[in-house]
Amino acid sequence: MGRASIRFPGHAYIPGQTKRHPEGCFDVIRASVTADLGPSDLAQSQAWKTGLAFFDAGYFWEAHEVLEPVWLQAPPNSTERLFIQALIQLSNARLKLCMDRPKATLRLCATVDTLLLDCEISGRDDVMGMLPSILREWLHDTRQIANLAVQAGN
DSSP: OOGGGOOOOSSOOOTTTSOOOOTTTTHHHHTTOOTTOOHHHHTTSHHHHHHHHHHHHTOHHHHHHHHHHHHHHSOTTOHHHHHHHHHHHHHHHHHHHHTTOHHHHHHHHHHHHHHHHHHHHTTOSOBTTBOHHHHHHHHHHHHHHHHHHHHTTO
């Protein structure tokens, strides 16, 4: 499933700024995660791929929504579960940036950092079809923007 086949919502939901999406509008995507999927299957699921595309396009609340069932299906305490959780928390951090809450962003970045360290301890180069270093770059960029906003008094 390429990015071209992903249907993006008409707007990104930002609490307090934009209208919330109708209840259940992501249910079809979330339903792509079934109880029989293992970690390698989860990385190929519509929910995972859509979550990544949403994140990349700035739909951070929406990314969290579709990634949550992937996280719930990942084996407990697995590198995959920690990695998915890191991406969900990074989505939350980016959403807080959109909401002009840089201090909350920095708190979430600290959580993401810990999760990524736990992933890196596993020694795996590839998790869910991604390099952890990519998530680490996104974290760095997010933290940098939040620090600038805090210094500017936001």
